[in-house]
Amino acid sequence: MPIPTENVGSLPRPAYLQEAIVAYDAGVIGFDDLAAKQDEACKDSIEKMEATSSPIISDGEQRASSFATYPLTDTLGGKGLSENLAADGQYFAIFDDGHHRQLPRLTSGPFRYKTFASDYLSQSIPYATRPMKQAVIAPSMLSLLYPVDGAIDDYSREQFHDDLCDEAERDIRQAFAAGATHVSIDFTEGRLSCKGDSRNPWTGRNMLAFFIELNNRVIDRFSAEERKVIGVHTCPGGDSDSVHSAEVDYAELLPSLFKLNAGYFLIQVASEADKDHVYRLIGEHLREDADGIAQIAYIGVTDPLNPTVETAEQVRDTLLRASRFVDKHRLGATDDCGFSPFSTDTKPRHGSTDHARDVAFAKIASRVHGAAMASEILGL
Numbered sequence: 001m002p003i004p005t006e007n008v009g010s011l012p013r014p015a016y017l018q019e020a021i022v023a024y025d026a027g028v029i030g031f032d033d034l035a036a037k038q039d040e041a042c043k044d045s046i047e048k049m050e051a052t053s054s055p056i057i058s059d060g061e062q063r064a065s066s067f068a069t070y071p072l073t074d075t076l077g078g079k080g081l082s083e084n085l086a087a088d089g090q091y092f093a094i095f096d097d098g099h100h101r102q103l104p105r106l107t108s109g110p111f112r113y114k115t116f117a118s119d120y121l122s123q124s125i126p127y128a129t130r131p132m133k134q135a136v137i138a139p140s141m142l143s144l145l146y147p148v149d150g151a152i153d154d155y156s157r158e159q160f161h162d163d164l165c166d167e168a169e170r171d172i173r174q175a176f177a178a179g180a181t182h183v184s185i186d187f188t189e190g191r192l193s194c195k196g197d198s199r200n201p202w203t204g205r206n207m208l209a210f211f212i213e214l215n216n217r218v219i220d221r222f223s224a225e226e227r228k229v230i231g232v233h234t235c236p237g238g239d240s241d242s243v244h245s246a247e248v249d250y251a252e253l254l255p256s257l258f259k260l261n262a263g264y265f266l267i268q269v270a271s272e273a274d275k276d277h278v279y280r281l282i283g284e285h286l287r288e289d290a291d292g293i294a295q296i297a298y299i300g301v302t303d304p305l306n307p308t309v310e311t312a313e314q315v316r317d318t319l320l321r322a323s324r325f326v327d328k329h330r331l332g333a334t335d336d337c338g339f340s341p342f343s344t345d346t347k348p349r350h351g352s353t354d355h356a357r358d359v360a361f362a363k364i365a366s367r368v369h370g371a372a373m374a375s376e377i378l379g380l
């Protein structure tokens with residue numbers, strides 16, 4: 001079987017969609033007008049991703065407020081925020097360029113998703129002629145909605161975790177029911193949990209073990225056959241062409257990450273300074289038997305934060321190098337991250353969001369063609 005390859009999920013929103021989001025937040029246009037633009041952007045994303053010959057595609061998350069907040073709010077400006085949430089939650093991340101992203105705060109129980117990923121997928125799938133994947137948010141990220149210290153009246157942390165796991169399971173099951181071939185769980189907070197950023201207190205509380213346990217509570221509800229097509233994405237963040245935890249050594253994360261009983265992993269590597277170090281860690285810790293399935297490592301071969309397009313030959317060589325450390329039968333190819341996990345990303349290093357879209361499709365095409373070239377050389 002040739003080296004499998006898939007994207008993480010998101011694409012930059014075209015300028016017309018970003019303008020529509022601003023107009024909707026300002027009350028200038030209604031939701032139907034915004035939804036029409038989102039629909040147009042999803043259709044365009046699917047057509048352009050299919051044109052890259054990618055074997056599996058996504059709609060670029062053009063309807064989502066962000067990879068993490070889609071279950072909670074319609075826009076990052078706060079339109080459509082769920083009733084039992086307040087906007088003033090803790091920082092999710094403080095990025096290297098100084099900007100930050102904030103989560104809402106849970107004010108009362110019970111916790112329920114307002115929107116499931118399948119609500120978006122079911123609208124997009126009629127446009128696709130190739131298999132579609134769907135990304136969902138990890139329960140570990142949404143666990144940060146509950147105050148890190150203290151408790152919510154009449155709604156214990158334990159009850160919240162029970163509800164959260166039920167909703168996260170439903171999110172994955174419904175995505176498969178809506179037609180997703182693969183479902184990948186975004187877990188960017190894994191690496192960030194090893195950072196110890198004093199400006200962002202939750203990152204200094206050694207939460208990684210808890211995150212792994214919580215996510216496995218959901219993943220373990222699926223059969224081995226189902227888990228083969230459930231993935232997990234790790235990265236040091238990717239927003240406004242900046243990162244939040246690239247300085248954390250993967251040695252702190254990967255041995256724990258592969259304890260997740262998922263079938264495959266989408267791992268940022270292209271932007272790492274020492275790629276061999278990461279390949280070696282993957283080769284050592286990727287599990288041959290994760291409760292009945294052999295894990296596959298999709299290596300990041302393109303960098304969505306860098307406007308320079310990798311060539312197919314560079315992708316081929318990256319994968320050939322990685323195959324010296326990771327069994328070629330358990331090697332895949334991906335992008336380092338979603339190309340725009342947050343809807344309001346202006347892609348400053350790219351100059352414009354429309355140009356960033358073109359760059360993203362060019363990078364995806366290089367990944368697909370480079371993976372095919374490497375497969376041929378490796379006899380796969």
Ligand SMILES: [Zn+2]
Nearest residue numbers: 188235337338
């Ligand atoms: Zn990412």
